Amino acid sequence: xxxxxxxxxxxxxxxxxxxxxxxxxxxxxxxxxxxxxxxxxxxxxxxxxxxxxxxxxxxxxxxxxxxxxxxxxxxxxxxxxxxxxxxxxxxxxxxxxxxxxxxxxxxxxxxxxxxxxxxxxxxxxxxxxxxxxxxxxxxxxxxxxxxxxxxxxxxxxxxxxxxxxxxxxxxxxxxxxxxxxxxxxxxxxxxxxxxxxxxxxxxxxxxxxxxxxxxxxxxxxxxxxxxxxxxxxxxxxxxxxxxxxxxxxxxxxxxxxxxxxxxxxxxxxxxxxxxxxxxxxxxxxxxxxxxxxxxxxxxxxxxxxxxxxxxxxxxxxxxxxxxx
Amino acid sequence: xxxxxxxxxxxxxxxxxxxxxxxxxxxxxxxxxxxxxxxxxxxxxxxxxxxxxxxxxxxxxxxxxxxxxxxxxxxxxxxxxxxxxxxxxxxxxxxxxxxxxxxxxxxxxxxxxxxxxxxxxxxxxxxxxxxxxxxxxxxxxxxxxxxxxxxxxxxxxxxxxxxxxxxxxxxxxxxxxxxxxxxxxxxxxxxxxxxxxxxxxxxxxxxxxxxxxxxxxxxxxxxxxxxxxxxxxxxxxxxxxxxxxxxxxxxxxxxxxxxxxxxxxxxxxxxxxxxxxxxxxxxxxxxxxxxxxxxxxxxxxxxxxxxxxxxxxxxxxxxxxxxx
Numbered sequence: 001x002x003x004x005x006x007x008x009x010x011x012x013x014x015x016x017x018x019x020x021x022x023x024x025x026x027x028x029x030x031x032x033x034x035x036x037x038x039x040x041x042x043x044x045x046x047x048x049x050x051x052x053x054x055x056x057x058x059x060x061x062x063x064x065x066x067x068x069x070x071x072x073x074x075x076x077x078x079x080x081x082x083x084x085x086x087x088x089x090x091x092x093x094x095x096x097x098x099x100x101x102x103x104x105x106x107x108x109x110x111x112x113x114x115x116x117x118x119x120x121x122x123x124x125x126x127x128x129x130x131x132x133x134x135x136x137x138x139x140x141x142x143x144x145x146x147x148x149x150x151x152x153x154x155x156x157x158x159x160x161x162x163x164x165x166x167x168x169x170x171x172x173x174x175x176x177x178x179x180x181x182x183x184x185x186x187x188x189x190x191x192x193x194x195x196x197x198x199x200x201x202x203x204x205x206x207x208x209x210x211x212x213x214x215x216x217x218x219x220x221x222x223x224x225x226x227x228x229x230x231x232x233x234x235x236x237x238x239x240x241x242x243x244x245x246x247x248x249x250x251x252x253x254x255x256x257x258x259x260x261x262x263x264x265x266x267x268x269x270x271x272x273x274x275x276x277x278x279x280x281x282x283x284x285x286x287x288x289x290x291x292x293x294x295x296x297x298x299x300x301x302x303x304x305x306x307x308x309x310x311x312x313x314x315x316x317x318x319x320x321x322x323x324x
Numbered sequence: 325x326x327x328x329x330x331x332x333x334x335x336x337x338x339x340x341x342x343x344x345x346x347x348x349x350x351x352x353x354x355x356x357x358x359x360x361x362x363x364x365x366x367x368x369x370x371x372x373x374x375x376x377x378x379x380x381x382x383x384x385x386x387x388x389x390x391x392x393x394x395x396x397x398x399x400x401x402x403x404x405x406x407x408x409x410x411x412x413x414x415x416x417x418x419x420x421x422x423x424x425x426x427x428x429x430x431x432x433x434x435x436x437x438x439x440x441x442x443x444x445x446x447x448x449x450x451x452x453x454x455x456x457x458x459x460x461x462x463x464x465x466x467x468x469x470x471x472x473x474x475x476x477x478x479x480x481x482x483x484x485x486x487x488x489x490x491x492x493x494x495x496x497x498x499x500x501x502x503x504x505x506x507x508x509x510x511x512x513x514x515x516x517x518x519x520x521x522x523x524x525x526x527x528x529x530x531x532x533x534x535x536x537x538x539x540x541x542x543x544x545x546x547x548x549x550x551x552x553x554x555x556x557x558x559x560x561x562x563x564x565x566x567x568x569x570x571x572x573x574x575x576x577x578x579x580x581x582x583x584x585x586x587x588x589x590x591x592x593x594x595x596x597x598x599x600x601x602x603x604x605x606x607x608x609x610x611x612x613x614x615x616x617x618x619x620x621x622x623x624x625x626x627x628x629x630x631x632x633x634x635x636x637x638x639x640x641x642x643x644x645x646x647x648x
Binding site: 023026034037043044048049089126128139144210226 | 346347351352353355356358361362364365367369371372373374375397398400401403409411442443444445447448449450451454456460461462463466468469470534535550
């Protein structure tokens with residue numbers, strides 16, 4: 001199949017774009033109406049055998065996740081995702097059938113998030129299979145990493161550690177891990193960022209927001225550094241999920257390492273004034289989103305510290321996922 | 325050097341962004357004021373040993389070209405490029421020095437085009453070195469491939485064939501080809517899309533516009549198909565450049581194959597009513613852009629035909645660059 005047939009094939013699989021898309025796939029660029037207030041824009045890529053592995057990920061899941069990680073970045077600004085472009089670098093060994101299934105996964109995620117896929121690029125690859133996706137979103141008041149103030153709550157949606165634990169389980173037991181640890185493997189293979197709740201947070205007095213894709217410890221350090229505040233986290237407040245504990249046990253690892261340093265987690269980490277605690281907790285309940293307060297911000301020291309179960313404070317260094 | 329140091333390094337090299345950039349490199353997404361009228365958006369990638377080769381391209385040139393090919397897509401809609409995100413997949417063998425020089429090339433091209441580089445992504449690669457760049461632009465009246473009417477002029481800026489001829493010369497003689505064939509090699513290594521003139525065209529009655537990055541024959545066929553008109557091209561009107569002829573001669577090839585089918589050319593192909601011929605030619609002169617009328621559109625047959633020097637019409641099939 002040639003380049004143009006591959007593009008046509010993708011176009012056929014995708015849903016019809018919404019009215020704000022003036023020119024979709026097939027011209028030199030896509031054309032849309034502009035966002036109304038602020039334009040948010042991100043790009044993120046996944047590479048075979050570095051970010052995913054077909055021995056335990058289905059092609060559909062690969063497509064889903066490649067888009068989802070970008071949606072998470074827009075959510076992490078309190079924004080709404082609008083459009084996506086997909087750029088693929090395809091080596092010979094990737095079959096057309098696999099590609100069609102990947103497209104299908106991208107489509108499913110796009111429909112779930114109400115995002116239009118409006119173009120992209122296809123290139124031959126020498127050896128690596130690369131999916132680079134870029135997403136445009138909008139927000140009237142984007143929430144950055146630098147808005148946290150002294151004396152605020154630090155809270156996280158869902159539970160961290162699932163994805164890293166799921167990843168280890170898949171590495172060890174392959175596809176069999178899915179039935180044994182459904183929650184953790186699902187979090188790793190088919191993440192669902194908190195798209196709606198992120199927009200709710202932006203409108204309800206959250207002071208800073210970030211996703212925890214690089215791991216909780218790294219993202220806490222980003223928040224602390226960019227907002228110029230210290231953060232104290234309570235170990236006893238961290239959500240220890242039974243599956244995460246079980247996988248850690250089977251691997252002879254401390255579950256805390258998954259929770260604090262496990263990456264590829266698309267939950268939201270946030271700060272807000274204590275006065276907002278009741279209202280934001282109420283909204284979380286209303287939207288069915290688990291929200292856990294895990295600590296608070298302090299004036300000094302300007303770093304991240306973890307209070308262990310014995311009450312002792314120690315520095316929490318960024319040990320999350322990093323390339324290189 | 326870690327991921328975050330690499331990003332910081334890039335940030336230091338880049339120029340300070342303009343005022344419309346509200347959040348640049350370093351948060352979950354970039355944030356900008358939205359374009360005023362229509363948003364144009366494209367993504368294009370270059371892969372080492374497929375699109376470029378360090379044996380004859382300097383890292384600066386690789387960076388320049390990776391951005392320039394995207395700017396060309398925005399120009400091909402008659403738009404103005406505004407912002408760029410850069411996504412890199414970097415295998416171990418790429419040194420930090422090389423990366424810094426690539427950043428420098430991206431910066432130089434961005435400054436030349438008055439574009440802000442406002443974010444991106446860095447990922448480890450297993451084997452391939454991939455630069456994926458996405459650009460946002462704006463236009464009040466985007467020019468698509470589908471606006472050509474029956475009985476219009478078909479014209480092209482500059483001369484086609486330089487890039488393909490330059491590529492062949494570099495493949496054969498390596499860096500030595502640069503002094504021997506400066507124009508062709510420069511076109512291939514450091515293309516300069518017609519950014520300003522594209523915007524002028526959009527305001528002056530051009531009916532369709534496209535860049536010839538896939539080769540003149542392919543792009544003529546795109547125009548014909550999307551606009552539902554036939555196109556007749558005159559061989560004797562095509563710009564035969566001395567360097568292109570010379571390289572073709574040395575390679576025992578027909579220069580016409582470079583001119584018609586050579587890809588990676590960032591000139592503009594357009595149609596406009598004959599009544600606009602004088603005014604558009606005048607503007608080309610004013611902007612110092614060579615503009616050659618190479619044919620005209622016809623009602624039927626709805627395909628692209630080339631009239632050779634003997635006056636005989638034959639079908640011109642798309643034989644330009646295609647992956648796969």
